[in-house]
Amino acid sequence: MKSVGVVVEYNPLHNGHAYHLQEARRMSQADVVVAVMSGSFLQRGEPAIISKWERAEMALHSGADVIVELPYAYSTQKAQTFAEGAVRILNHLKVDCINFGSEIGEIESFIRLVNFMHTHKDAWDELVRNQLQAGVSYPRACMEAFNSLDHHESILSLSEPNNILGYHYTKAIIDSDFNIEAQTTKRTSANYHDPKVTDHPIASATSIRKKVMSEKGDLTGIKHVVPYVSMNILERYQHEYGTFHSWDLYFPLLQFEIERSSIEQLREIYECEEGLEYRLKDTISNASNFKEWMEALKTKRYTWTRLQRLLTHVLTNTTKQEMKAITSEPLPYIRLLGMNPKGKEYVNLIKKNLDCPLLSRFAKARGTMAAQDDRIGKIYAAPLAMKGNIAALKRDYTMSPIMIK
Amino acid sequence: MKSVGVVVEYNPLHNGHAYHLQEARRMSQADVVVAVMSGSFLQRGEPAIISKWERAEMALHSGADVIVELPYAYSTQKAQTFAEGAVRILNHLKVDCINFGSEIGEIESFIRLVNFMHTHKDAWDELVRNQLQAGVSYPRACMEAFNSLDHHESILSLSEPNNILGYHYTKAIIDSDFNIEAQTTKRTSANYHDPKVTDHPIASATSIRKKVMSEKGDLTGIKHVVPYVSMNILERYQHEYGTFHSWDLYFPLLQFEIERSSIEQLREIYECEEGLEYRLKDTISNASNFKEWMEALKTKRYTWTRLQRLLTHVLTNTTKQEMKAITSEPLPYIRLLGMNPKGKEYVNLIKKNLDCPLLSRFAKARGTMAAQDDRIGKIYAAPLAMKGNIAALKRDYTMSPIMIK
Structure with missing residues (x-):
């Protein structure tokens, strides 16, 4: 079975994400799509709008076959650590390729950029250090450093924030010499970066969350930008837990x-x-x-x-x-959040040769990362517990992976 | 000016407390009553029902002339540490006597008990240690140890919880050789320990709080057991802050x-x-x-x-x-919570010779105890801040001592 990996947050899953899943499958000609998804807190340092269980369910209904969790130790990190953690998990799960979205939609640009940065590493490091000493932020230092480098080749700009994650996915694969092909899907619409939800069926997750929050949880205004099932799951979550998370x-x-x-x-x-x-x-x-x-x-x-x-x-x-302690030790486990029959077939195929256990039950997890993930789940649920829903504190133990037919 | 000190919590101030203030003044023939009152959290490990400012105001209206705060480092402690902290503060404030309430109402009994315990210290220590090793609680160990001692004199029982605080006040005065006379006022009514508020005008603070909480903040049922001004202040607090604290x-x-x-x-x-x-x-x-x-x-x-x-x-x-760190260093300051003109006259009289500063403004406090008291005040107010009252977090800085005419 051929497999393609994707790195996602689905906060929440919208039409653009569904398109990406479709395209990742088409481009890779994979039988199975494996998604590694941030758990409770996300890369930009925010709580996810709804829990990982419901977001995994959305993903299964929009084209993913297996969903595993990107643990907190990697999910709430700068681009490099986030990408390295995610790529390492997808490598454990033996994916044949990894597909990420980008504006340019052309993987050679990313590979050239990785090579260029590799040959300019020392100059780059010094330029970044100088910029940081001048008191600017790290991303700004990177951007300035990049612009100061001698560009005799025409390459993708690392000063564009949208290229940074793609760069780090590609770099993580190349640096670790993983047997994984990097692929990229061209984003379908400029609306992806629109600060507001428009009439267009594609909107960014940020604009969707903003819309929902500014309308006090009313979902009417996002109906045309998220798949039908995502909409139902958002409604159900709101009904069951009384709130979205922000x-x-x-x-x-x-x-x-x-x-x-x-x-x-x-x-x-x-x-x-x-x-x-x-x-x-x-x-x-x-x-x-x-x-x-x-x-x-x-x-x-x-x-x-x-x-x-x-x-x-x-x-x-x-x-x-x-x-x-967590990031310096080998990954102790991967948590399965959900799968469909095709995903199950894939999991059964790879699980004999896994060098990192794939857990269906969190109660079996042990060690420092397990203690962290246990705490993170409870803190994510704390505002729900404060409103009287004590059971929410224990979802990590009471939930089994989401299975759909 | 002659002065009498009292150690209080006023949680909330009720008729029994008002009677004690009156009796303390009468018995000591003092011109001024100085109360050292627990701040935000109390000896039994509970938040005070309303803030220390409003409780100080109650005290000024019921017969106290000066109110200072017993800091957290002493207020939320076992009887011995609590009593030692309070007596030390009253000694700094140069009171001539200290008056506490008791069932027996006869100070000689407490003095005899302190002397008896002093002569039986070694036997007592061993008996307590043995009891603790058997796995019972500290108060129970003390009670059993006390009952095992050889009582050839007829003395007050230390196995009665109500005598323990009085014992420690008396002991703290004697052990430190303070120039303070210990006095005790006989409690006026058995109702003091009734678990419920009855028709009687005297009820325990515990039963009063229970009544208020069980009736969701309705104060009607406690009208006959607290002074009129206490009632008004409770009503005002509830109106202003939307809740009592428990x-x-x-x-x-x-x-x-x-x-x-x-x-x-x-x-x-x-x-x-x-x-x-x-x-x-x-x-x-x-x-x-x-x-x-x-x-x-x-x-x-x-x-x-x-x-x-x-x-x-x-x-x-x-x-x-x-x-x-806090309890091993000399007391760095005493915080004034309120006074009336008589109290002010007394404070002016003693303040030239104080060996511990009496602070009217908390902003002047420095050091480990100040950092603790600052934090305690904010945590006490945290549930109010969560309901939107951010100003409540800063009362330690915005409030001046309560002054009444």
Whole structure:
């Protein structure tokens, strides 16, 4: 069986995602699509709008055959670590190729970019260091460094944020010498980056979440940009749990946590660097909502997403020590979130030769990463528990992988 | 000016308390009554029903002339530490005597008990140790040890919980050789320990809180057991802040905190001993309210109040290290919560010779105890902030001592 891997967040799954799944299958001529999906908290440092179980269900209804979880230790990370974690999982699952979306839709550009960056590594490192010392944010330093490099070949620009993830997927495959073919699907529409949902059937996940939140959970305005089943699942989640998840839902807990923590405790949190612990403490008491606080916290040195990731780690009590322990050891397990009969056939085929166990039951997980994932699941559910839904705290233990026919 | 000190919680201030203030003044023939009052969290490990500012106001209207705060490092402690902290503060404030309520109403009994315990210290220590090794709670060990001592004199029983605080006040005065006279006022009515509010004008604070909470904040049923001004202040607080404070209000935060903390972090919390950190973790996910959880947590080895104090320290992130640092250094300041003109006259008289500063503005406080008190105030207010009242987080900085004419 031929397989293609995709790296996804589905926050929530929309028409653009469904198109990508279709195209990944068509281009790779794969029998099975394996998706590695971020769990509860995402790459930009945000809680997922609904839980991973419901997002996995959406994926199975839109063309994915197997869904596994990208654990917190990789899901809430800068592009490089995120991509490396995801590609490593897809390699464990023996995919033949990995397909990602891009504006250019042409894989040779990414391969050339990886090679170019490889030959210019030393110059690049020094340029980035100089930029950082000048006090700008990491992404901006990368962009400036890239523009300063001597481009005698015409290559894809690494100063375009949309190319960065694709670059890191391709680089992770090449650097690890994985037997995986990189492929890219051209994004279908400029609307993908529109800040607002328009009449067009394609809209970005960000614009969709914004629309839902600004309309207080009313889903009418996104009906034409998400598949029918996604819509049903969103409605069901809202009915069952009474809310969607956004930073606003977690802000009171985060505020409590920062008031409660000592400077020393904040300093131990992953990504809390260069005295950010003082800045957190100094600004928190005056904030009355998340956005207002972020605006007070923001400096030239840190991007919004860099700060959001830090705040996610504060909320979840993720320390430097814990992250180091998890990311420096081999992946202890992969969690299966869902599959269909075709996916099951594939899993049965590969599972004899897996060098990393594929878990259907979380209760069997052990070790530092399991302790982290257990905590993350409970903290994601904490606002639901506070509204009286104690059972939500235990979904990691009570849920079996979603199976569809 | 002659002065009498009292140690109080006023949770809330009721007719019995007003009677005690009157009697303390009459018996001591003092010109001024100085009350040291627990701040936000109390000796039995509970949040105060309303904030210290409003409780200080109640006290000024019921016969106290000066109110200062018993800081968290002493207020949420076993009887001995609580009493020692309070007596030390009253000594700093140069009171001539200290008056406490008791069933027996006769100070000689307490003095004899202190002397008896002093001469039987070694036997007592061994008896308590043996009892503790048998796995009973500390208060029970003390009771059994006391009953095993050779009582050839007729003395007050230390196995009566109601005598324990009085014993420790008296002992703290004698042991430190303070120039303070101990006095006790006989409690006026057996109703003081009634579990329920009756028709009688005297009821215990516990029964009053229970009544208010069981009637969802309706105050009608306690009108006859609290002074008119206390009633008005309770009504005003409820109107202004929308709630009274009880463990139920803080339970969701506590649950979140225990899910979020690592075993190692819980182990660092003050009073977390003998593997209690595992017990906290093991029982928390199943609990849907505070009482239910306490019942799951309770063992023969720990009293309800001992566990409640631990949970208060978990909620407030109070570590062994912090408590040791604070209680091993001289008291850095005393916070003034309120006074009337008579109280002000007294404060002006003593303030030239104080060896510990009496602060009217918390912003001037520095050091480990100040950092703790700052945090405690914010955590006490956290549920109010979560309902949108961000200003409540800053009352320690925005409030001046309550002054009445």
